Amino acid sequence: MNNRKTVLAAIMGSAMMALPSAGVAQAGPPPGPxxxxxRPTAIPMxxxxxxxxxxxxxxxxxxxxxxxxxxxxxxxxxQSVTSFLDRELQTSLTPKAKAYADAFKPITDIPFAGAGCKxxxxxxxxxxxxxxxxxxxxGMIAIYIENSSMTRFIKVNGKHAARPNPSYLxxxxxxxEGNEFVVESIAFADDILFQYTNFPGKGTSNxxxxxxSIFGPHGPNLRMVERMKLLDPDTMEITLTIYDDTVWxxxxxxxxxxxxxNRGDAGIPAEWVCGSGxxxxxxxxxxxxxxxxxxxxxxxxxxxxxxx
Amino acid sequence: xxxxxxxSGTVEKWVWSNPHSWLYIRTxxxxxxxEIWGFEAGSAGMLARSGWNSSDMKTGDKVTVTASPSRNGxxxxxxxxxxxxxxxxxxxxFGAPPPGFAPGN
Numbered sequence: 001m002n003n004r005k006t007v008l009a010a011i012m013g014s015a016m017m018a019l020p021s022a023g024v025a026q027a028g029p030p031p032g033p034x035x036x037x038x039r040p041t042a043i044p045m046x047x048x049x050x051x052x053x054x055x056x057x058x059x060x061x062x063x064x065x066x067x068x069x070x071x072x073x074x075x076x077x078x079q080s081v082t083s084f085l086d087r088e089l090q091t092s093l094t095p096k097a098k099a100y101a102d103a104f105k106p107i108t109d110i111p112f113a114g115a116g117c118k119x120x121x122x123x124x125x126x127x128x129x130x131x132x133x134x135x136x137x138x139g140m141i142a143i144y145i146e147n148s149s150m151t152r153f154i155k156v157n158g159k160h161a162a163r164p165n166p167s168y169l170x171x172x173x174x175x176x177e178g179n180e181f182v183v184e185s186i187a188f189a190d191d192i193l194f195q196y197t198n199f200p201g202k203g204t205s206n207x208x209x210x211x212x213s214i215f216g217p218h219g220p221n222l223r224m225v226e227r228m229k230l231l232d233p234d235t236m237e238i239t240l241t242i243y244d245d246t247v248w249x250x251x252x253x254x255x256x257x258x259x260x261x262n263r264g265d266a267g268i269p270a271e272w273v274c275g276s277g278x279x280x281x282x283x284x285x286x287x288x289x290x291x292x293x294x295x296x297x298x299x300x301x302x303x304x305x306x307x308x
Numbered sequence: 309x310x311x312x313x314x315x316s317g318t319v320e321k322w323v324w325s326n327p328h329s330w331l332y333i334r335t336x337x338x339x340x341x342x343e344i345w346g347f348e349a350g351s352a353g354m355l356a357r358s359g360w361n362s363s364d365m366k367t368g369d370k371v372t373v374t375a376s377p378s379r380n381g382x383x384x385x386x387x388x389x390x391x392x393x394x395x396x397x398x399x400x401x402f403g404a405p406p407p408g409f410a411p412g413n
Contacts, residue, residue: 117327130353146353147327262357270353276325278332280346280384292382295346299332302321 060176061156063138070136071179071230076267077131077146078236078259084127085208086255089197097216097247101196104214117274119148121168121192122185123224123240126152127257133269141174141181149272154183161187168192170224181228186221194218196247219246234261278302312388313377315345319369324362326351331387333371345383347373347390360398369393 060066067074093101119125126132130146143152154172164171170185195213198204202212223243231237240254261267280298281290317335329349337343349355352362365371370393375385389399 130351147351266357270351270356272326272351272353274326276323276330278321278323278325278330279328279348280330280382292378292380292384294344295332295383296344298346299320299344302323302332 057139057157059157061136061139061141061174066138067136070176071181072233073134073141073181073228073230073236074136076261076263077133077269079131079262080127080129080257080259082127082255082258083207084124084129085195085198085203085210085213087198087203087205087208089195089203089252091252092249093196094245094247094249097196100216101214104196104216106199106211107215117148119150119168121189122152122170123226123242123254124193124195125150125168126238130272131262131267131269132259133267144269146269146272160184166190177227179229183226183228185224185226188218188222188224190217192218194222194247216247219244221245231258235259236261277305311376312374313385314372314374315385316370316372317345319365319367319371320344321367322362322365324352324355326353329355331365331371331373331390333373343383345373345385347375347385347387349387358399364392364396364398365390 060069120128125145125147126143128147132146133144135142135144139156139158141154141156143154145151150169152169152172154174156174156176158173160171160173164187166187166189168189171187172183172185174181174183176182194215194217196216198208198213203209221244225241225243227239229237236259238257238259240257242248242252242254244252278298280293280295282293284291315333315335317333319331320334321330321332323330323332328351331347331349333345333347335343335345349360350358372391373385374388374390376388378384389397391397
């Protein structure tokens with residue numbers, strides 16, 4: 001038991017050593033008695049990332065008192081009432097992207113077709129219909145996205161990380177231009193769901209289906225710029241321009257998204273956890289599509305799980 | 309998507325979940341054979357916002373489901389509404405739009 005405690009203490013100590021601690025000398029631990037658990041005398045530590053929050057900024061959104069001056073994005077939550085995929089995309093594809101699009105076969109499922117209900121990432125995740133909830137602190141606006149239970153953290157009046165790691169929501173900075181919240185995002189994961197265009201003659205209705213659209217890889221310098229503003233107290237508009245010169249010959253202006261505000265109990269977002277096993281559609285990595293199982297078989301599995 | 313079917317049966321399993329909830333019912337076909345149907349509803353959060361609750365249905369309850377059937381002929385459908393034994397109807401399974409919003413805008 002004592003040995004286990006010693007090992008645990010050693011692990012905890014090592015973990016604490018790995019934490020950046022301003023003002024603490026980088027010396028090794030004090031020498032222990034002879035025979036004590038040996039630890040390296042110099043723990044290599046990475047230099048902490050530079051702070052990109054700019055707390056000294058005086059621009060709107062940098063102080064607690066600014067919350068009274070900001071447009072009210074914060075009460076309740078926002079539910080998209082527009083298609084999560086774009087219709088009537090007119091921007092010309094680059095030759096490389098066009099070749100990819102010409103060879104693309106329709107996907108027959110929703111963008112959660114990935115194993116484990118994997119997020120489609122930006123911008124689709126924000127448009128899927130479940131609400132967004134905005135939060136504020138000086139220098140930060142966070143947007144909780146009910147689909148996926150993911151949260152965007154947007155540095156207000158801040159800078160991008162010096163070496164941002166790829167992510168599904170991107171590295172985001174924002175600032176206010178009048179009543180518009182302008183957000184720029186970079187550093188996206190390679191496998192976000194990225195719509196190039198639609199099949200000829202398809203995707204013309206108000207709600208575009210995944211089977212009508214063509215998706216493909218984005219380039220390394222993909223950048224998204226959103227402009228968010230209130231059209232009235234209960235309506236928010238988000239415009240989006242996507243910059244990716246490996247896909248389009250000029251910046252792509254996405255369909256404008258409209259969100260309606262839910263208040264009261266409906267304004268409280270829910271959690272989002274997948275994995276119930278209740279869906280008869282089962283993702284098959286070999287074919288990259290979901291296969292419909294017999295509902296009776298799915299029910300048997302669910303009941304067997306309950307019986308355990 | 310526009311074709312609708314109505315099926316009555318007994319709840320075998322009601323799974324309140326994400327990305328979508330699922331209702332499994334046992335029904336009796338005209339010849340007497342029994343069949344299990346799976347019906348897809350909205351996400352848990354969207355259903356809650358539309359007035360549904362995880363406790364609305366439990367195993368053994370009698371329900372009548374109106375749904376859009378799967379195109380592949382399997383006993384699977386997308387729920388339009390569910391009529392409970394007490395007469396209550398649960399509708400707008402993918403989430404009613406917020407008040408004041410007219411569908412189709």
